[in-house]
Amino acid sequence: MITYSSGNHAQGVAYAARALGTKAVIVMPRNAPAIKREATAALGAEIVLVGPSGIERQIKAEELAAEHGYVIVPPYDDEKIIAGQGTAGLEILEDLPAVDLVLVPIGGGGLISGISTAIKSSKPNTTVIGVEPEVAGDAQASFRAGEIVKFPPEQVLSTIADGLRSQYVGTITFEHIRRYVDDVVTVTEEEILEAVRILSENPKTVAEPSGAVAPAAWLFHRDSLPASNASVAVISGGNIDPELLRQSRF
Amino acid sequence: MITYSSGNHAQGVAYAARALGTKAVIVMPRNAPAIKREATAALGAEIVLVGPSGIERQIKAEELAAEHGYVIVPPYDDEKIIAGQGTAGLEILEDLPAVDLVLVPIGGGGLISGISTAIKSSKPNTTVIGVEPEVAGDAQASFRAGEIVKFPPEQVLSTIADGLRSQYVGTITFEHIRRYVDDVVTVTEEEILEAVRILSENPKTVAEPSGAVAPAAWLFHRDSLPASNASVAVISGGNIDPELLRQSRF
Numbered sequence: 001m002i003t004y005s006s007g008n009h010a011q012g013v014a015y016a017a018r019a020l021g022t023k024a025v026i027v028m029p030r031n032a033p034a035i036k037r038e039a040t041a042a043l044g045a046e047i048v049l050v051g052p053s054g055i056e057r058q059i060k061a062e063e064l065a066a067e068h069g070y071v072i073v074p075p076y077d078d079e080k081i082i083a084g085q086g087t088a089g090l091e092i093l094e095d096l097p098a099v100d101l102v103l104v105p106i107g108g109g110g111l112i113s114g115i116s117t118a119i120k121s122s123k124p125n126t127t128v129i130g131v132e133p134e135v136a137g138d139a140q141a142s143f144r145a146g147e148i149v150k151f152p153p154e155q156v157l158s159t160i161a162d163g164l165r166s167q168y169v170g171t172i173t174f175e176h177i178r179r180y181v182d183d184v185v186t187v188t189e190e191e192i193l194e195a196v197r198i199l200s201e202n203p204k205t206v207a208e209p210s211g212a213v214a215p216a217a218w219l220f221h222r223d224s225l226p227a228s229n230a231s232v233a234v235i236s237g238g239n240i241d242p243e244l245l246r247q248s249r250f
Numbered sequence: 251m252i253t254y255s256s257g258n259h260a261q262g263v264a265y266a267a268r269a270l271g272t273k274a275v276i277v278m279p280r281n282a283p284a285i286k287r288e289a290t291a292a293l294g295a296e297i298v299l300v301g302p303s304g305i306e307r308q309i310k311a312e313e314l315a316a317e318h319g320y321v322i323v324p325p326y327d328d329e330k331i332i333a334g335q336g337t338a339g340l341e342i343l344e345d346l347p348a349v350d351l352v353l354v355p356i357g358g359g360g361l362i363s364g365i366s367t368a369i370k371s372s373k374p375n376t377t378v379i380g381v382e383p384e385v386a387g388d389a390q391a392s393f394r395a396g397e398i399v400k401f402p403p404e405q406v407l408s409t410i411a412d413g414l415r416s417q418y419v420g421t422i423t424f425e426h427i428r429r430y431v432d433d434v435v436t437v438t439e440e441e442i443l444e445a446v447r448i449l450s451e452n453p454k455t456v457a458e459p460s461g462a463v464a465p466a467a468w469l470f471h472r473d474s475l476p477a478s479n480a481s482v483a484v485i486s487g488g489n490i491d492p493e494l495l496r497q498s499r500f
Contacts, residue, residue, distance in 0.1 A: 201289075201456075204456040204488035205455065206455070207454070242450075242495070242496040242498075243496055245495065248492075
């Protein structure tokens with residue numbers, strides 16, 4: 001199987017391939033953090049590095065799939081991937097049945113599509129809010145415009161949240177977001193790093209910047225969120241460069 | 251109230267004092283990690299620094315208590331403190347009723363006294379094993395000798411696990427350990443740091459060296475532990491210097 005991903009989806013595919021005893025090829029951007037490349041390679045996947053834009057990875061993966069007959073496992077804009085991500089929504093409902101507010105990071109939109117669909121289908125009065133870095137706020141712009149808005153690559157590349165550097169959400173994920181997500185809010189780069197620090201100090205949880213945007217919204221933008229009695233902020237990844245984690249803690 | 255502690259008990263007392271609206275004075279060793287001093291000060295406690303030996307802290311705390319009428323909250327060798335620590339054992343039984351092996355760090359012995367008493371009183375066929383740094387293995391020596399063995403300060407100070415640098419267990423805690431603990435094992439300094447790294451990478455949990463000794467025993471000494479189907483390794487603290495965490499991750 002083959003996929004194109006800046007990081008955590010890559011590890012998921014590599015893990016699944018190893019579990020199934022098959023081969024995984026991962027097309028990653030050259031600027032993906034070393035820790036993500038290493039973690040993926042450690043799971044036995046073959047890594048192909050390309051340029052930083054999302055479309056480059058996808059084209060390369062499609063070329064290799066055509067050449068070698070690999071099955072493509074897309075990172076987000078795919079109904080089965082969204083269904084898989086939806087299990088995180090089911091887990092939230094199981095662990096906290098009283099939940100009334102869920103904050104979820106948005107990159108390509110796969111995770112929030114799955115979670116919001118699962119939650120709104122089971123407990124429709126729960127609010128689901130997407131969170132993005134302000135500089136990569138394409139999903140918020142799209143949500144407000146009612147159509148997919150593309151952000152320029154140099155802008156989205158400027159966020160430290162390397163897993164959320166997508167220039168636009170997918171066509172399938174956008175339909176889920178329009179239907180099931182109540183709002184999309186953004187957080188600043190400083191707020192993201194501060195959330196990484198707070199998570200490491202108090203719940204003692206290692207979160208990468210992309211994984212910390214939802215807690216950042218809860219910590220720093222509570223006044224723009226609906227009142228809630230039982231809130232969940234999804235921490236979607238912890239593959240942080242140790243040096244960055246150290247810096248965030250001073 | 252006043253206590254003498256190298257770190258985590260200090261934070262507990264400072265937290266409790268703030269919650270009760272009263273004053274906390276904490277006598278800490280000068281060599282306690284900055285992060286522990288800062289976390290304690292951030293909770294509003296007054297900090298008094300003394301030399302590195304356990305007895306210096308205790309004497310200073312007793313002097314200040316006599317002078318100002320403070321209530322002493324001892325760090326471990328006290329029945330009420332042990333009873334409080336026992337709630338961790340009750341939580342283990344609640345979260346994992348099938349538990350058959352529990353690994354617990356030993357410094358002064360308060361935590362393991364409480365946990366082992368709670369667990370053996372509720373589910374006597376569960377094995378409880380203490381874990382110490384090899385260089386501060388006074389509890390293992392005491393357990394084997396059947397009497398409290400004291401280790402020289404320069405030896406216990408050589409462990410990176412600053413919360414487990416006690417030279418000897420308490421007289422009350424030793425009675426609990428003799429009665430309720432099945433064995434005491436030790437781990438090396440390298441194993442402790444490797445466990446800190448693994449915890450930060452995989453369960454994404456920030457553990458300090460003292461907090462990582464029980465997982466280290468599980469990771470590196472499983473062959474000397476009894477066979478088990480449902481094991482718990484207690485992670486007792488996460489106040490790690492960010493620079494040390496970074497180093498551990500390379």
